[in-house]
Amino acid sequence: MIKVLKYLKGSAAICAIIAPLIMIIEVAMDLLQPTLMAKIIDVGVANGDLSYVFRIGTQMIIAAFVGLIAGVGCSIFASIASMKLGESLRQGLFDKIQTLSFLEIDMLKTSSLITRLTNDVTQIQNMVNMGLKMIVRAPFMCIGGLIMAVALSPKLSMVFVYAIPIIVVSVIFILKKSLPLFKSVQEKIDKINIVMRESILGVRVIKSFAMEENQGERFDEVNNDLRDESIRSQNMNLILWPIATLIMNLTVVAVLWFGGNMVNSGHIEVGKIMAFVNYLIQIMGSVIMTINIMMNFSRAQASCSRINEVLDTDSSIQDSKDPIKINNFDIEFRDVSFRYNKHSDNVLSNISFKINQGETVGIIGSTGSGKSSLVNLIPRLYDASKGEVLIGGVNVAEIEIKELRENIGVVLQDSILFSGTIEDNLRFGNDHADIDLMESSVRDAQAYEFISSKENTYKSEVEQRGRNLSGGQKQRLSIARTLIRNPKILIMDDASSALDMATEAKLQESLKNRMKDSTVIIIAQRISGVMDADKIIVMDDGEISEIGTHKELLINSEIYRSIAVSQLGEEVLSIV
Known part of the structure; x- marks a missing residue:
């Protein structure tokens, strides 16, 4: 909790200090009321002195009004502090997540990270909001009430x-039982987010296979799990309320019983008994208030541990302490092996090859052969498990990450676009690009025709994930977004799979002219996408099967030859 509360800084910290200070005023006014009431009964009413009653009654009204202003002020400052804490904590979590590598994000899971950014932060926000109002009120009211009650009658105070x-022991016991349950509730929320996310993103697949009922049952299962766990956690805590209420009522009965006897024997006045009962209610109310704080604290504590898990996670990919500048953009793999985690098998084994600056290299192979995993090692999206990946003769681990990735342009298999305009998405690649650079990139990516046909051209809206664009349009926009950076190394990870053959041929020709001084790596499923490359790497089951030109591979590689024949027909072998 302390680590999370460090995000309570600046104006939020000032508000967090002011709120409980103001609450002291409200508590003082509340504690004053029963004593004033006792004076009215024992002096004013007993002696029939109406002027005394009105004078003390006026003091009670003033005290109540001052307490009201103090209570409202405390609530305002507490709300400001908690909202600012939530804002700062969400920003801190978001910034931390951005620094994590794919390995840590895979481990923490996307759906869980969303829950931590939203639901868990809200739990802490609510706890701070309540705590700032009650953390002073509850103990001060309890201690002040005890002092005032003892002052009225030490004997009754027993x-x-x-x-x-009895209440303290009950609170400790229940909290120890409830904390694990609240943590489990948050984990159940993670599972709901997983199912929801998969169902929303995969809605087309679900409808295509008429699996709506199946997904409904799947959601119903995790939803019921959350319901049952929430009921268990709440039931455990709600046991405290009847216990506290029972003890409070029994205590009131005891005070009235013994106090009545004391009144009859002349040891205490009726007004003091009434004041004592009010102090008793205030004391027990503060105890119940403390229970409420503890209930929220136990849930917030579970959320804190989940948030701290993210904040304490360091990226496995760190900048070198003494980074080395890149002088050229040759790429070399030296005996590289890679696996996604220590429990998985190698997806790449003993990979060695070199690409000279300015060369265009194609990578081809069957699905799952390790093509994408291989190119992910170049911009350090993952680190090699063994061996070295070098650019310009320098291990990528010794190059500053920012400099490394600024010089590499990657067009991924999944063309992710962001909500906004076409221009917004293009400028994602280069925020300072002028209109000429933007237009030349769009033309080279073969996207100019469909953009210019839109009524608002570059100002046309793009929906979330580019839902209002076709697959080919999304791919061409993604390519243009990368070209606008003028990268020294361009990686095309099956980035033209949705394009027709004619458009793909134009794209290849424009890339050859634009990127002639850059290193280009093209992953493709179609032979036509790589056959003109300077050399082609054939991948098979995480290893390099063969390296050569199109013609050489038709002669030397059985895998490449079978792919070429299946796609282009037997006549492709006539060039051999």
């Missing part, structure tokens, strides 16, 4: 010796 310890 009832607290029995009542308060």
